[in-house]
Amino acid sequence: MTSTAAVRRIVKPVVFLAALGPFGWLVYNAFWGDLGVNPVETITNYTGIWTLRFIVITLAITPVRWLTGFNPLILFRRMTGLFAFFYGTLHFMTYFILDHSLVFAGVWDDVVKRPYITAGFTAFVLMIPLALTSTQGWIRRLGGRKWNLLHRLIYITAIGAVLHYFWKVKLDTTFPVYYGILVGVLFAARVWQRARKASPARVPVRANPGAPGL
Ligand code: HEM
16 A cells, blocks of 8 residues: 555544544533533634634645645545535534524624624635535536635635634733744744745756766
C-alpha cells in the first residue's frame, strides 16, 4: 500500500472521528446536564472556538505540507474545512435558535449594531460558498483558477473570525491575540512561498544537464 493509500484508508477515518470529538463532548455533557450555569453560553463559546480552530488547521495544511514535504496532508484540507463549517453552523444555529428563537430580524439587528457580530456573521456567510463548492464536481465546473480564487475567501473568513473573537472577549484578549498571530504567520508563509516561486533567482535545474553531446 502506498503512503497516500494508507493515509486515505487508515488515517483519514481516524482524523474524522477525532474531529467529531468536540461534538461528542457537547452531546455527552448536554445529556448529563453538565454544561455549567449558562448552557447556551457554554455551547456558543465552545462551538465558536472549535470553528476558529478548524479554520486555523485548514489554513495550516498547505504551509505544513511545504515545510515537511508530506504531500498526503492535502487529503485532509477538505475535511478540516468542512468541519470548520460544521462547527460554525452549530455555533450560528445555537445563537439563532436559543438566543433569538429563530427570528432572523433579531439576528440582523445584532449584525448591524454589534461589530463583533458583524465580523462573525461575515466570516460565517463567506464559509457557505466554500462549503458548497468543496466537491470535485465543483472544482471541475469552475475550473482550477476560478475555484482557487473563490476559495481565497477563507482568508477573509479567518480575519473576520479573529476580529469577532477579539471584539467579543473585551477584557482578556490574550487568546484572540494568539490566534491573530497564528493566522498572521500562516498568511506570511503563503506570501513568502509566492515570492519564492516568482523569484528569478530560482533558475530551473535541467533534468540531465550536459547529456546532449556526451
Ligand atoms: C467563522 C465564524 C465564527 C467563528 C470562528 C466564531 C468564533 C467565536 C469565538 C471564538 C467565540 C468566543 C469563545 C470564547 O469566548 O470562549 C464566539 C462567541 C460568540 N459568537 Fe461567534 N464565531 C463565528 C460566527 C458567529 C456568528 C455568525 C454569530 C452570530 C450571528 C456568532 C455569535 C457569537 C456570540 C453571540 C458569541 C458569544 C457567546 C456568549 O458569550 O454567550 N458567531 N464566537
